[in-house]
Amino acid sequence: MMGILLLGVPFLFLFICCGVLKLNELRYRKKGLPPGTMGWPFFGETTEFLKQGPSFMKNQSAKHGSLFKSHILGSPTVVCMEPELNRYMLMSEGKGLVPGYPQSMLKIMGKWNIGAVEGSLHKTMRSSMLGLIRPTMIRDKLLSKIDEFINAFLCHWNGQVIDIQEKTKEMWLLSALKLIAGIETGPLSESMKKELYGVLTGTISLPIYFPGTNYYRGFKAREKVISMLENIIKERRRDPLCCQADMLDSLLETDSENEAKLSDEQIIDTILTLVYSGFETVSTTTMMAIKYLHDHPQALEEFRNEHFEIKKKKSSDYKIDWNDYKSMEFTRAVICETLRLATVVNGVLRKTTKDTELKGYIIPKGWKIYVYSREMNYDPLVYDEPFSFNPWRWMNQNLESHHYFLSFGGGGRLCPGKELGIVQVSLFLHYFVTRYRWEEIGGEKLLKFPRVEAPKGFHIRIWDY
Numbered sequence: 503m504m505g506i507l508l509l510g511v512p513f514l515f516l517f518i519c520c521g522v523l524k525l526n527e528l529r530y531r532k533k534g535l536p537p538g539t540m541g542w543p544f545f546g547e548t549t550e551f552l553k554q555g556p557s558f559m560k561n562q563s564a565k566h567g568s569l570f571k572s573h574i575l576g577s578p579t580v581v582c583m584e585p586e587l588n589r590y591m592l593m594s595e596g597k598g599l600v601p602g603y604p605q606s607m608l609k610i611m612g613k614w615n616i617g618a619v620e621g622s623l624h625k626t627m628r629s630s631m632l633g634l635i636r637p638t639m640i641r642d643k644l645l646s647k648i649d650e651f652i653n654a655f656l657c658h659w660n661g662q663v664i665d666i667q668e669k670t671k672e673m674w675l676l677s678a679l680k681l682i683a684g685i686e687t688g689p690l691s692e693s694m695k696k697e698l699y700g701v702l703t704g705t706i707s708l709p710i711y712f713p714g715t716n717y718y719r720g721f722k723a724r725e726k727v728i729s730m731l732e733n734i735i736k737e738r739r740r741d742p743l744c745c746q747a748d749m750l751d752s753l754l755e756t757d758s759e760n761e762a763k764l765s766d767e768q769i770i771d772t773i774l775t776l777v778y779s780g781f782e783t784v785s786t787t788t789m790m791a792i793k794y795l796h797d798h799p800q801a802l803e804e805f806r807n808e809h810f811e812i813k814k815k816k817s818s819d820y821k822i823d824w825n826d827y828k829s830m831e832f833t834r835a836v837i838c839e840t841l842r843l844a845t846v847v848n849g850v851l852r853k854t855t856k857d858t859e860l861k862g863y864i865i866p867k868g869w870k871i872y873v874y875s876r877e878m879n880y881d882p883l884v885y886d887e888p889f890s891f892n893p894w895r896w897m898n899q900n901l902e903s904h905h906y907f908l909s910f911g912g913g914g915r916l917c918p919g920k921e922l923g924i925v926q927v928s929l930f931l932h933y934f935v936t937r938y939r940w941e942e943i944g945g946e947k948l949l950k951f952p953r954v955e956a957p958k959g960f961h962i963r964i965w966d967y
């Protein structure tokens with residue numbers, strides 16, 4: 503009797519599980535939705551998505567087609583893996599497809615952060631940002647500052663074992679602080695760096711506002727960053743002569759009627775957005791380019807030749823200028839190939855502001871759409887031998903000529919920091935390969951999904967070249 507009862511328990515459990523899954527499917531059974539499964543109530547299929555990553559996406563699309571529904575990261579979501587449709591969605595903000603980033607990110611980054619604003623406000627915030635980082639600004643103002651910073655940052659690495667993941671993150675943060683508010687490396691930049699790390703970790707956490715959680719710490723860090731930035735702004739206003747001709751000065755400019763173009767709150771959120779947007783993208787691209795160059799000696803040789811060719815024409819205390827940067831054709835190809843092969847960006851998130859028709863299906867208002875562009879990067883019809891690192895495939899082509907290369911997004915939200923990001927990576931790599939050779943310590947895990955990262959760091963041993 504006892505045996506039968508014990509045998510019955512797993513069956514009962516299985517029965518209840520199937521019932522719960524079925525009920526959850528019924529909850530989302532609405533006419534016109536794409537095929538797919540919704541998983542468990544509340545959790546959906548997040549665990550499968552995070553554990554299996556790209557294979558989860560491939561399996562689901564094999565079963566249900568390239569547009570399927572799921573429930574991931576806390577929201578009912580439609581995943582789109584169809585190249586043309588993905589491009590169309592990036593162009594369709596006016597048709598009710600707005601950014602759909604997680605609440606934790608939007609709340610910690612502030613209500614004026616560019617991912618949280620739409621319509622005419624987005625245009626205003628975007629154009630003030632573009633005014634700071636567009637290519638002519640880089641050429642005329644930013645490049646020499648970036649060069650000065652990276653040149654000094656990459657000194658005295660000979661004989662050291664360093665965590666290149668940590669160093670590339672530091673490179674971006676400290677360089678951004680210098681460009682934005684003229685903050686030189688020192689005690690202020692160190693305390694800013696500490697708090698900014700807190701903000702960044704908070705944006706990718708579960709939104710539980712309770713002491714001890716990353717989300718809570720993210721908010722506290724945001725408060726401290728705001729207070730430091732408010733002090734800097736106050737100081738600038740008090741003493742206009744301490745003009746630094748940096749991004750903050752441009753943001754503080756007034757119009758012809760002496761009215762501020764942006765409020766202080768908007769300025770602070772813009773600064774946070776600038777630091778945030780380049781943080782993981784620029785640092786991960788730099789780290790992965792170093793990894794790929796290490797693993798591909800022929801590419802490294804051509805890469806070094808390009809940079810020594812530039813160095814050869816210069817004096818000993820040289821600076822990289824705009825023409826030098828523009829001549830780094832192979833470097834640009836290495837960066838594109840790194841972005842493609844490492845898939846630094848898997849895709850972007852959108853949200854429907856009304857019931858929206860896609861490929862004959864109706865996506866309900868408030869659902870997320872994952873514009874999942876990762877698989878396009880490995881499509882053999884687009885890239886010959888897609889899994890090999892081949893920077894030469896990008897030679898004599900510009901980024902825009904690659905119709906399906908969406909690492910910088912597209913449409914009205916195309917990355918405004920694209921050129922700045924490429925400049926940062928290029929200059930870092932210039933000083934790195936012309937000064938040093940390196941070997942990997944080895945045995946360290948590199949994850950590619952959901953983010954490209956080395957959970958325990960990526961250590962390399964460095965010598966003078």
Ligand code: HEM
Nearest residue numbers: 616776779780783784787850909910911915917918919923
């Ligand atoms: C390798 C470097 C970079 C990559 C791969 C990258 C990628 C992207 C992508 C995919 C988007 C589109 C997001 C969407 O559609 O929702 C984007 C947007 C954005 N990026 Fe970048 N980014 C890079 C560097 C930078 C840098 C250095 C900055 C600024 C300092 C920056 C600032 C921004 C901003 C402000 C947006 C939002 C634009 C808008 O909503 O109108 N990015 N980036």
